[in-house]
Amino acid sequence: MLSASVLLTIAVSLLSVVSLLFLAQGARGTDWMTLWMDETWRDSLGITLYVVLASTCMSLLIGTWLARTVSFRQWPFVSRVLRLPMFVPHIAAAYLFLILFSGQSGGGWFDANEPHYVTVILTYVWKEVPFVFLMMGVTYEQVNQGYRDMARTLQLSPVQQFRHAELPFLIKPLLDTFWILTAFISFAYEVPSLLGVTYPKLLGVLAYDRLSTGLYLESSEPYAVALVWTVFVTGGVVVSYMATHRLRRRIERGVRR
Amino acid sequence: MIRQFFIVCLVLFPFIGLFRASPDFQASSQETMLQTIGLIFVLALVNVWLAFTLAWWLMWTESRLKPWVEWLVFLPLFIPLLASLFGMYLVFAEVGLIGSRIGVGLALLMATLPYSIRLAYNGMYVIGRPMLEQSLGLPPFKRILYVLIPLFSGSIRTIILFTTVILLSQFALVQLIGAGLVSTVTTDFYQTYAGNDRSRALTNTWMLILLPLILYIGLGGLSTWFVRRLKGRLS
Structure with missing residues (x-):
């Protein structure tokens, strides 16, 4: 029974890899030069990188700071409230921000659908901060308080205390969370299609629109873009994990040389 | 105190939008709602079962394949979902699963299972091998009922919440794999979000928020009741 369930789980996970092989097959016949020269795709790539970096970095910074503060100061009520956005599906969160910033309610600073994608970034930050908080909160619960006490005894500055007694333990969860958020936000449809603009669209929206619109049904371009973006993200994952491999192993063994 | 108040206000601020128009709960289709609840139920059950059996296997196995299996099951977390969905669309088109409920369910399982495995795996490592080793002497059914469910009720709730959301x-x-033939409340609601009917869109937003919330609170109550009954039987 156990082996059958394990095999089934592995089969479902393998489906993900198989789907990438089919994606590569679907991308065959793409004129890569024409794709790269296409201004629509290039503008889309630029705005996607900006939205992904802004949303992910802000979520990581705010979420980590909150996990640290809530853990050290023992704020159980804040901890409970912070989990509330996790109950809201992304599409509903996008609509909450749409009505918050549409018309006069935006405070006159920006409108819901504007080309700088501020509301998209805000929606993602609001939705992803609790996820980062959850991931980092577990780490802060497990970190040995003795390291911080020692750093304080040695009279290190608060920044140095964080650098030596906390940051080494945060590297792995930070990397994990960074890439999970990047993969999730970078090629999504629901939030940017509701809160975005018609030009430039985010990569996921443009690719999905082209795939599902009759005009482009025979085109291999959406598959090619999806494939390139997947290779880019997984390449980033592999490189960043290889670059930090020795450091992470040393921390896992609890030995600092 | 002021800092706590400020953080709470920032988190709650976007919910203000919910009270801008009165929701009309007659507007949604009951059939689609029932279909979605059924899908949530099946998907949550499969997720919990598969995630915990794999986490359990990873915890005890001495197999040399362990690092490869870990790598394989966590890899989908780092692949953009919509991108792998494009590939899956081609796979499912080959085997005739486009437009079917099985196809949509399988695609949703692929989207949710990596998160569930991660949560189950973390939950098991927090409890640790020494504690779980004591349950190995029990037959599988009793082990699940008396040890694993009460110990991991928190993780099970979180997995069900993640799956639902x-x-x-x-x-x-759903639109791509279901080809418009399979619908969930989300595909129904999307039309109202893109349109101008604010009251209907708000009603739908309420529904989308209340569904996971009610499920989470209900599961919490069920878990407390179950543990109390269990304590009563054991004492």
């Missing part, structure tokens, strides 16, 4: 967030997945 991810399922309710998917418009593109």
Whole structure:
């Protein structure tokens, strides 16, 4: 029974890899030069990188700071409230921000659908901060308080205390969370299609629109873009994990040389 | 105190939008709602079962394949969902699963299972091998009922919450794999979000938020009742 369930789980996970092989097959016949020269795709790539970096970095910074503060100061009520956005599906969160910033309610600073994608970034930050908080909160619960006490005894500055007694333990969860958020936000449809603009669209929206619109049904371009973006993200994952491999192993063994 | 108040206000601020118009709960289709609840139920059950059996296997196995299996099951977390969905669309088109409920369910399982495995795996490592080793002497059914369910009720609740929220967030997945023939509340609601009927859109937003919340609170109550009954039987 156990082996059958394990095999089934592995089969479902393998489906993900198989789907990438089919994606590569679907991308065959793409004129890569024409794709790269296409201004629509290039503008889309630029705005996607900006939205992904802004949303992910802000979520990581705010979420980590909150996990640290809530853990050290023992704020159980804040901890409970912070989990509330996790109950809201992304599409509903996008609509909450749409009505918050549409018309006069935006405070006159920006409108819901504007080309700088501020509301998209805000929606993602609001939705992803609790996820980062959850991931980092577990780490802060497990970190040995003795390291911080020692750093304080040695009279290190608060920044140095964080650098030596906390940051080494945060590297792995930070990397994990960074890439999970990047993969999730970078090629999504629901939030940017509701809160975005018609030009430039985010990569996921443009690719999905082209795939599902009759005009482009025979085109291999959406598959090619999806494939390139997947290779880019997984390449980033592999490189960043290889670059930090020795450091992470040393921390896992609890030995600092 | 002021800092706590400020953080709480920032988190709650976007919910103000919910009270801008009065929701009309007659507007949604009951059939689609029942279909979605059924999908949530099946998907949550499969997720919990598969995630915990794999986490259990990873905890005890001495197999040399362990690092490869770990790598394989966590890899989908780092692959953009919509991108792998494009590939899956081609796979499912080959085997005739486009436009079917099985196809949509399988695609949703692929989207949710990596998160569930991660949560189950973390939960098991927090409890640790020494504690779980004591349950190995029990037969499987008693081990699940008396040890694993009470110990991991928190993780099970979180997995069900994640599965529900991810399922309710998917418009593109259901639309692409379901080819318009399979619908969930999200695909129905999306039309109102893109339109101008604010009252209907707000009602739908309420529904999308209340569904996971009620499920989470209900599961919490069920878990407390179950542990109390168990304590009564054991004492």
